[in-house]
Amino acid sequence: MSHQWTMEDFESIYSRFKSSGLSVMDFCSNECIRPKRFYEWRSKLLRKG
Numbered sequence: 201m202s203h204q205w206t207m208e209d210f211e212s213i214y215s216r217f218k219s220s221g222l223s224v225m226d227f228c229s230n231e232c233i234r235p236k237r238f239y240e241w242r243s244k245l246l247r248k249g
Contacts, residue, residue, distance in 0.1 A: 207248065210241040 205213075217227045217238075228235045 214245060
């Protein structure tokens with residue numbers, strides 16, 4: 201994904217991650233996502249509640 205994410209985009213990505221059973225690094229590699237970006241968005245999601 202190269203476009204700007206919305207919280208809804210990341211919620212979908214995070215749901216796929218949770219159900220994948222993969223580590224963050226493996227999931228990000230498979231999805232072509234930079235791990236740093238994943239962690240930043242995960243932090244935003246967890247703060248959101």
